[in-house]
Amino acid sequence: MHEVAVVSDLVSSILEELKRYNAASVSEVTLVIGKLTNLGREQMEFAYSVITRDSLLEGSTLVIEEEPVCVACAKCGYEGPADMVDMGYGEEHAVPLLSCPVCKGSVKIVSGQSCFVKCFDIVEGS
């Protein structure tokens, strides 16, 4: 399960960051996950609850913000949502097929592939 490795990385980066604070616990963690990452929201939430057990993040709320797909076309200059996103159902590492809605040309992906910690709310220790 790909999600476990991703969540594990994100959680350890948060825990590393928490060393700089006098944190008793964390109430909420917000992640930004691009639509093109192929990461399942439910799997992320499940992995998060397992990985954060017995850590400062245990019991915190996981908020997942979805980053929309945005592409840029070199041919006609279009920039915005892609015409078609084919995530290839059932295929683990399917490459989405994106094309320009204006000229049907191939496009460069501007956003939609992110996977990062946006913020987290620390409950300070006394």
Ligand SMILES: [Zn+2]
């Ligand atoms: Zn175009």
